[in-house]
Amino acid sequence: MRTLFLNPPSYQGFDGGAGARYQAKREIRSYWYPTWLAQPAALVPDSLLVDAPPAGLTLADVVPLARQHDLVVLHTSSPTFRGDVGVAEAMKAQNPALLVGFVGAKVAVEPAGSLLASDAIDFVAREEFDFTIAEVAQGRPLGSIDGISYRDNGKVTHNADRAMVEDMDSLPFVTPVYKRHLRAEDYSIGYLRHPYISLYTGRGCRSRCTFCLWPQTVGGHRYRTRSVGNVVEEVELAQHLFPQVKELFFDDDTFTDDRPRAEAIARGLARLGMTWSCNAKANVPRETLRVLKDNGLRLVVVGYESGNQQILNNVKKGLRVDRARRFAQDCRDLGITVHGTFILGLPGETRETIEETIRYAKDVNPHTIQVSVAAPYPGTEMYQRAKENGWLPDDSDDSALVSAQGTQLPALSYPHLEHTEILNSVDSFYKRFYFRAGKLAEMSAELFRRPDMAARRLREGAEFVRFLGRHARTPAVP
Numbered sequence: 001m002r003t004l005f006l007n008p009p010s011y012q013g014f015d016g017g018a019g020a021r022y023q024a025k026r027e028i029r030s031y032w033y034p035t036w037l038a039q040p041a042a043l044v045p046d047s048l049l050v051d052a053p054p055a056g057l058t059l060a061d062v063v064p065l066a067r068q069h070d071l072v073v074l075h076t077s078s079p080t081f082r083g084d085v086g087v088a089e090a091m092k093a094q095n096p097a098l099l100v101g102f103v104g105a106k107v108a109v110e111p112a113g114s115l116l117a118s119d120a121i122d123f124v125a126r127e128e129f130d131f132t133i134a135e136v137a138q139g140r141p142l143g144s145i146d147g148i149s150y151r152d153n154g155k156v157t158h159n160a161d162r163a164m165v166e167d168m169d170s171l172p173f174v175t176p177v178y179k180r181h182l183r184a185e186d187y188s189i190g191y192l193r194h195p196y197i198s199l200y201t202g203r204g205c206r207s208r209c210t211f212c213l214w215p216q217t218v219g220g221h222r223y224r225t226r227s228v229g230n231v232v233e234e235v236e237l238a239q240h241l242f243p244q245v246k247e248l249f250f251d252d253d254t255f256t257d258d259r260p261r262a263e264a265i266a267r268g269l270a271r272l273g274m275t276w277s278c279n280a281k282a283n284v285p286r287e288t289l290r291v292l293k294d295n296g297l298r299l300v301v302v303g304y305e306s307g308n309q310q311i312l313n314n315v316k317k318g319l320r321v322d323r324a325r326r327f328a329q330d331c332r333d334l335g336i337t338v339h340g341t342f343i344l345g346l347p348g349e350t351r352e353t354i355e356e357t358i359r360y361a362k363d364v365n366p367h368t369i370q371v372s373v374a375a376p377y378p379g380t381e382m383y384q385r386a387k388e389n390g391w392l393p394d395d396s397d398d399s400a401l402v403s404a405q406g407t408q409l410p411a412l413s414y415p416h417l418e419h420t421e422i423l424n425s426v427d428s429f430y431k432r433f434y435f436r437a438g439k440l441a442e443m444s445a446e447l448f449r450r451p452d453m454a455a456r457r458l459r460e461g462a463e464f465v466r467f468l469g470r471h472a473r474t475p476a477v478p
């Protein structure tokens with residue numbers, strides 16, 4: 001079948017790509033690669049991948065594609081679902097014979113509800129959908145394909161579950177798909193060099209953080225990995241396909257979950273001279289950090305989440321605050337840059353713990369930070385707890401995760417801590433972290449060291465200040 005993989009147009013600047021653990025518009029222009037769509041696209045010969053938000057494409061741009069295809073696969077998410085259904089309906093109106101399928105965590109956890117949202121959706125692919133979609137694209141009857149939920153004579157039918165991919169080397173490389181259909185220059189992440197490229201070397205995370213979307217919905221809690229040789233081969237290919245790329249990012253949930261393997265990949269990359277970065281948990285031993293650093297590691301993205309131990313326990317982070325402090329010190333000593341992520345409004349949060357976390361952030365002092373509000377995504381344990389405990393407004397639906405502009409909203413609220421206070425604390429957190437003499441000096445020094453960064457940092461700075469201004473005016477819940 002002539003197949004289109006579509007990350008649909010959405011809120012302006014909305015980031016719903018694979019690395020976007022929170023699908024939302026960020027403080028500064030920020031786009032992850034649509035790796036989850038690129039992977040099945042690599043399995044379907046001559047398919048087209050369109051990532052509308054980074055390419056600046058609108059509904060009017062993508063709807064005509066309906067007439068040129070037999071199958072469209074839309075990647076959806078809880079916050080964008082309603083809008084994505086609108087895109088599907090517009091495409092179906094253009095080509096009533098078009099087979100429309102939805103994929104993503106939202107439909108994995110609510111297959112029936114998602115299907116029933118619109119007659120324009122013919123099927124949803126649950127679980128890992130790479131080979132599911134490949135089989136649909138081969139024209140096999142929907143009833144014979146594992147992992148599909150579809151409408152059969154008006155009745156929602158769920159086929160058997162799709163087995164998880166165990167042989168990760170059986171998945172073809174995604175970088176040739178990026179090369180064919182995407183522009184690396186359209187993708188930027190504030191803390192990564194530009195242009196960058198990202199890919200997965202494995203799926204799943206061993207940790208069980210109650211708020212975390214992917215491992216609880218699609219990826220699972222076993223870290224299933226590609227072989228070292230397979231990863232190094234793709235990095236070498238990526239280097240050849242994208243000579244302009246300045247950095248490679250391993251987007252695995254926790255690349256350091258298998259330390260010997262992480263070290264082996266690092267050693268394999270050494271001869272390529274590639275600068276690379278990855279997601280890591282703040283418990284990696286110094287010796288491992290040293291091996292990674294000696295073999296090209298530049299930056300780690302680390303989920304510190306909270307400076308309060310009880311909150312970390314509440315969300316099953318599996319991390320001790322004192323261990324994370326030592327990790328931060330090790331990174332500083334070894335010259336590894338850290339982008340630290342924090343979450344406000346997790347269960348157990350109070351005004352005092354917010355203060356504690358801001359102090360902690362200043363102590364561990366990552367180079368850059370991201371502060372999010374706790375987002376209860378359907379399919380996560382935190383969502384379940386929020387429902388049970390009445391932390392969600394009675395009339396809330398999933399679209400309440402983002403504002404009319406696509407920025408994050410504080411969906412949770414507690415009797416002792418209102419959502420407005422959580423949201424305002426995000427602004428205060430950023431200001432108190434960045435507007436310190438030491439941090440301002442550090443950021444200025446970076447501009448002097450890397451004059452090529454100046455224009456970018458000035459643009460991002462202006463976007464960031466605009467974000468803080470707009471954020472303060474945004475109503476907490478629509």
Ligand code: SF4
Pocket residue numbers: 205206207208209212213215253254281303317
């Ligand atoms: S360690 Fe990170 S990726 Fe793993 S479950 Fe926790 S938040 Fe998610």
